Amino acid sequence: MDMRRPFALVGFTYLLAQVAAVFLGTAWALPVACVLLLLMGVTLLLPRLRLSIFPVALCAASMAFGGFAALAPAVTAPGEALDNTDATISGTFVEAPYRSYDNRYCTVQVDNVDGKPVDFRIRLSLPESVVGKAGDRLEGKVHVYLPRGGDGFSSRNYYASQGIAACAYLYSYEPYTVVPQEPASFSHWMQELRASLGKAVEAILPEEEAGLLKGILMGDSSGISPELTADFRTVGLSHVMSVSGLHMTTVANLLLASLLALRVPRKGSAAIASVGVLLFMVVADFVPSATRSGIMCLLYLTGTLLSRRADSLNSLGLAVWVLCLTSPYAGADVGLLLSFSATLGLILCSNPLTAWLDARVSGFKYGKRLFHAVHLVLATSVSATLFTLPVIALTFRSVSAVGLLANLLALWPTTLLLQLGLGAAFLQLLLPGTLAAMPLAIPAGWLAKLVEGIVHLLAQVPYASLPVSMGFMLLWIAAVLILLAVCVWMGPSKPLLRTAAWLSCILLLAGIFSYQVSRRDITRIAVADVGSGLSVAVTRNGHALVVGCEGYSTQSLENELQGRGVQSLDGMLLFTHFGEEAHNAAEVLEDYPADRLVLPSGYMDDFLQAEAAEIGETHPYREAAKLTLGSAISVEMVNGAALLNANGVTVLFCPAGVQAENLPEAWRSPHFAVLAQDVEGIEAEYTVLSMDESDVGDAVAGRQQVTATAGLGTVAIEITDGQTCRIRRDA
Numbered sequence: 064m065d066m067r068r069p070f071a072l073v074g075f076t077y078l079l080a081q082v083a084a085v086f087l088g089t090a091w092a093l094p095v096a097c098v099l100l101l102l103m104g105v106t107l108l109l110p111r112l113r114l115s116i117f118p119v120a121l122c123a124a125s126m127a128f129g130g131f132a133a134l135a136p137a138v139t140a141p142g143e144a145l146d147n148t149d150a151t152i153s154g155t156f157v158e159a160p161y162r163s164y165d166n167r168y169c170t171v172q173v174d175n176v177d178g179k180p181v182d183f184r185i186r187l188s189l190p191e192s193v194v195g196k197a198g199d200r201l202e203g204k205v206h207v208y209l210p211r212g213g214d215g216f217s218s219r220n221y222y223a224s225q226g227i228a229a230c231a232y233l234y235s236y237e238p239y240t241v242v243p244q245e246p247a248s249f250s251h252w253m254q255e256l257r258a259s260l261g262k263a264v265e266a267i268l269p270e271e272e273a274g275l276l277k278g279i280l281m282g283d284s285s286g287i288s289p290e291l292t293a294d295f296r297t298v299g300l301s302h303v304m305s306v307s308g309l310h311m312t313t314v315a316n317l318l319l320a321s322l323l324a325l326r327v328p329r330k331g332s333a334a335i336a337s338v339g340v341l342l343f344m345v346v347a348d349f350v351p352s353a354t355r356s357g358i359m360c361l362l363y364l365t366g367t368l369l370s371r372r373a374d375s376l377n378s379l380g381l382a383v384w385v386l387c388l389t390s391p392y393a394g395a396d397v398g399l400l401l402s403f404s405a406t407l408g409l410i411l412c413s414n415p416l417t418a419w420l421d422a423r424v425s426g427f428k429y430g431k432r433l434f435h436a437v438h439l440v441l442a443t444s445v446s447a448t449l450f451t452l453p454v455i456a457l458t459f460r461s462v463s464a465v466g467l468l469a470n471l472l473a474l475w476p477t478t479l480l481l482q483l484g485l486g487a488a489f490l491q492l493l494l495p496g497t498l499a500a501m502p503l504a505i506p507a508g509w510l511a512k513l514v515e516g517i518v519h520l521l522a523q524v525p526y527a528s529l530p531v532s533m534g535f536m537l538l539w540i541a542a543v544l545i546l547l548a549v550c551v552w553m554g555p556s557k558p559l560l561r562t563a564a565w566l567s568c569i570l571l572l573a574g575i576f577s578y579q580v581s582r583r584d585i586t587r588i589a590v591a592d593v594g595s596g597l598s599v600a601v602t603r604n605g606h607a608l609v610v611g612c613e614g615y616s617t618q619s620l621e622n623e624l625q626g627r628g629v630q631s632l633d634g635m636l637l638f639t640h641f642g643e644e645a646h647n648a649a650e651v652l653e654d655y656p657a658d659r660l661v662l663p664s665g666y667m668d669d670f671l672q673a674e675a676a677e678i679g680e681t682h683p684y685r686e687a688a689k690l691t692l693g694s695a696i697s698v699e700m701v702n703g704a705a706l707l708n709a710n711g712v713t714v715l716f717c718p719a720g721v722q723a724e725n726l727p728e729a730w731r732s733p734h735f736a737v738l739a740q741d742v743e744g745i746e747a748e749y750t751v752l753s754m755d756e757s758d759v760g761d762a763v764a765g766r767q768q769v770t771a772t773a774g775l776g777t778v779a780i781e782i783t784d785g786q787t788c789r790i791r792r793d794a
Contacts, residue, residue: 072116073123074380077387078403080127081394085220089135096128127387134391135223141183142229145207150176152231153202155244156195157184159258161285167191170227171201186210186222188232195241197255203239205231216458220395257281257346263491264484267504272511276484278304279477282347282398291515293618294522296459297625299448299466301401303477311356313481314343315364333367340364355402358382375410379403400454408450409443416442444470452571453540461528461626465521472517476510483507523654526628530793539574543567586696586709587627588780589793590737591619592772595754597638597718597739598647601692601707602627608692609635609657610705610716612647613739619777620647623793624655632657634690636698636705638718639663640683645671652678661688661700695784706730709782717742734788735780738762749790751778 080099084092103121106112154173161168167189173181187205195201207229210219222230233239261283265273274286284292284304295301318339322332340360347353362378383403387393394400420438424431448466456462463469487503494500521527546563583604591598593614600623601608607629609620624632635657637648649671652660657678662671664683682688688700698707702725707714715733723731723744736747739754741762752762752771759771770790772778777793 068374068377068380070384071376071380072119074384076120076123077127078383078394080124081131081387084128084131085392085395089132092128092132096125096132099125099128131391138223138392139228141181142209145176145229146209149204149206151204152176153200156197156199156201159196160189160193183228184226186227186230190233190235192235193233193241196258198244200242200244201239204234204237206234207231216395216397220392221397224390224392224396259492260346260488263488267487267491267500268508268511272508275511275515276480276507279481280484280488290618293622294518297463297522297528298469298518299455299463300469300473300518301455311340311343311360313485315340315360317482317485330368333364337361337364354386355382355399358385379406379410397454397458401451404450404454405447408446412446413442416445440471440474444474461530463527464529465524465527469518469521473514476513480507480510480514483510525630528626530626539570542570584784586782588707588714589623590751590753590772590778591623592774592777593619595739595758597716597737597753599716599737600624601696602629603692603696605629606633606692608633608690608698609651610698611638611718612644612651613718614647617647617650620651621654623777629655631655633692634659634661636688636690636700637662638703640665640667640671659690661690702726704730706733710784710786712782712786712788714780715745715747717745
């Protein structure tokens, strides 16, 4: 990168600095901006650096930190002012209500709070009785609260990147009104078109395949199950769910091919395709990843109109710079970062790697075209996988061991699914009630099934997802940036850049391997973030016990088991044998069969009974039971509570309804207590509250050392053989 590509230098530097500002927070943004500005002044005084890229890069970074310090508070201030309060609001539905994790949500542009004019967006949770569409007016009483998390890739910063200042839920028992409105603006018409496209997809495909196609086509994940979403993340294909270059290129190429086939002149085709790309950006609601790829497509099409070829790196740099200038939280949008990093990888590495692979078979007489097609897929997959890896590791605190294979197997099916699905959806939209869309919809459905099958199969591979240390990832990124700076300082050359790339890969692989080795012989007790309830995974060297399966979802628990390389359970202990816990246990046992199942005596839930054939032994109990994990760990069950003993360190698990006076006296003073509700009479050295955020307040009172899941992520207790204990959170 040099001054021949000024937009690439400024745009990339600005985005990296903005990501750093998001991690550091507003308190550090202004001091860092001043330091960077001072460093820029120093480089201007040094003759050797004055004409290099450093003054421009430092100026861009200083602008990013300064812009974040100045503009970020305006985005979050309305939500912070109303945090944890009730208010009567009126506003406009930005989109039609959608379903996610068994709840209904809608983004609302609020223009009035308690009679005072305002202007900000909220993500509103709605009861089933509320029906509306984009542009409708809502008035009612809500409870406003801030999304979870603080600095870094937290939910709060992600929503800020979408222009959402706070979350809220509507009081359904209070009076509220929804007044239907005709679309009054161009954006509302586009939201109607987006909703119509979604309905068209639902009309031509079964529910599961339609949900996947809507996710790939429009970035609408409301129809995708939490389990499939987690599988995509596990295999390193999360970037497929963000509207990005793949989508925009498909739209542009389809339009260009169709218009050229109709003998429309090339420049006229490019102009019409530009309009189509703009409309698709609007339909995608101008999410940052769609805007970035849309700007790049528009620059390419503009080059066609002007008979000039756009520079890919400059176009990418300009696109991300525009996005960062319009939103101080653009660097917190994971979709944008995945899209940007994948595109950067393709631009820098795909063609050189393809050429290198082609050269290896240049002496072959036959099959060169076939080899070239295979090499192109391989190069594309390797480039996208390597460049998205740091973003995935920082965001999800894990890396996919099967990411390269997943990209290789899913790249072409996903591309074809997008093309066929887009064509079928528009045909259904234009010719409803006919079979015109079926020739495209039927193969699109097959491809959706194929992609689901590939993702689910690879997600079941042991150690498909490997946990990584956040501290290590930050150190690794710092080391890579230092290597790049050294390359720039010494004068970039291919051998030097190649050496830096190999060193970066070696450092990453060594760090991941050493982290896995460091986890040996550690007992990990992970309290999954599942709301108010107990769902705990106890793992040690690939073996696992599950204690309780309460909560609203099994996904956090299954993510934990998969991340530890667990293939089956040594045992599962349940507090009840019916209802929510039994349903959840059946889901877990379907993927992780258990050698032993210990549960209260009585009638077994039908869902759980269906999995009983796969269980080695089933042990009903009345008052007491016991499970072991090797010789180091035992779990006893008495009167509805469980006590784990790991090399002399005790952990008490108390689900809702447990009374301290019904427990053995020795149990009431454990080293750790994990509580699903406040239990008086338990004197633990450290307490973990497995509760919703709204239930934590009273339970914290009177306890000295306490932490809570509370929607912030899994809380893990790690115990070594030497009885050294550590508490950590996996957000």
